[in-house]
Amino acid sequence: MYTLIGDDMTKKDKLLFVIPAYNEEENIGKVLKEIKHDIPNADILVINDCSRDRTVDIVKKNKVKCISNIFNMGYAMAVQTGIKYAAIHDYDYVIQFDADGQHIAKEANKLYEHAKKNNCDIVIGSRYLKDMGYPCPKFRRIGTKIFEKIIKCSCKKTIADPLSGFQCLNKKVIKRYAKMGNYPEFPDANLVIEMLLSGYKIEEIPVKMRLREAGESMHGGIIKPIKYMINMFYTIFFVLITFSKKKVKAHE
């Protein structure tokens, strides 16, 4: 069975699922039930980003803790709210989980165990590392390839899926993210590069994912992806000049 007990068997790690949700009434119930069934020891926190549907009611019906943002702040800020909660309540590991039913709860255990065993700071669940049968839109696949190349050139490390929202963070990272005043709007490749250049250990393991069942994706349409790409390149450029290796060493 799935145990969340550490190697020394005495100290249990506190594990928190952070699930940002925006208008996810169709998916969230299933997601919560799945996590509760597969990983009963973990705490769950849903951050309701000012949804206009019955998301909150469904979360409350499932007896899960729910924080409601006062106004819509976007995916990244909702995640950061959850991470701040984790920092205040002294959690050892946070698992970022999507509310749309794409992520599979059993795979979260793999992430956690990998982080624990190899002493990683961040473990990313990757769709592309092995062929896990995840059908992906072509445009998105090309974008991911570009970011993979940039990360490889700047940090000498292969992260095949830096856009994955399925991550396990340890205490060190939780503290850092919680304090970040300029947590990026899209915390994807730019954040991975920043953390790698700052000397954090990031690893990636292959996970299975489902396709989205219902509701609307946040990267839909034509203009949004283009805006996203421009924003990303610009942000990565600044991350690179701010956190280049010499600077980090000088800082230490």
Add this chain to the structure above:
Amino acid sequence: MNNIYFIIIAILCIIYIGSVVRKRKFSVKESFFWMVAAFLMLLLSIFPYSIDFIAKFFGVEYPPTLFLVFCIIFLVFVNFRNSKRIAEQQEKITELAQNVAILKEKENEEK
């Protein structure tokens, strides 16, 4: 070689914007438009006669006016964006203040 001064000014602008963002005194997102403007300034100072071609394209007889028109459009655009931001933020601050007040009252009741 008169335009060498303008090239230097444009490069200084780019470096200044970059350094302010790097020191985290300016957000990356907000700096984008200013960076674009600074790069356009650099391009115009390297190829000052490009404005003539653009003026011909738009059918403007005196090219410098076109340049001024572009500047004004950019400034009006940025100004409008800022007003919009202020209005949005005002709304959010009100919302937050009201919520804090309600929370405070709740806390008092619990005591």
